[in-house]
Amino acid sequence: MVFAAALALVVTTVASAQSTKLKVTVPFGFIVNRANLPAGQYLLQSMDVEGKVIAIRNLETNSTSLVIFNSCISLASVKQTELVFHRYGERYFLNQIWVQGNNSGHELSPSPREKEVAKDFSMHEVVLMASRR
DSSP states (O other): EEEEOOOOHHHHHHEOOOOEEEEEEEEEESSEEEEEOOOOOEEEEEEEETTEEEEEETTTTTOOEEOOOEEEOSSSSSSEEEEEEETTHHHHHEEEEEOTTEEEEEEEOOOOOHHHHHHTTTTTEEEOOOOOO
């Protein structure tokens, strides 16, 4: 069973086909690769020309995680900027980033940690829909 939840998210977006810059508030702690990130405000910004390396900076603690994403494609341009998380029990794993007006996004392959947690819990998809500021 897939459960989708739309949660309010304040976002500032600057995007082209290869760059991403989002300011987001995530209302729950989440996991990206090996990093446990607390709920809070984040700046997600492309660090390379191809937009595969994204810095995820906690604006409250100034800690930064660099993450290498894969490209993913949608059949149509997305109408809303959104972050997609996989939720297992009370653990959230960042899975995709989509920027309004683009049909290409950023996707993480499931980490070994996510695969391990998935053995014990069913996956629910949580989508944070963004509103432009």
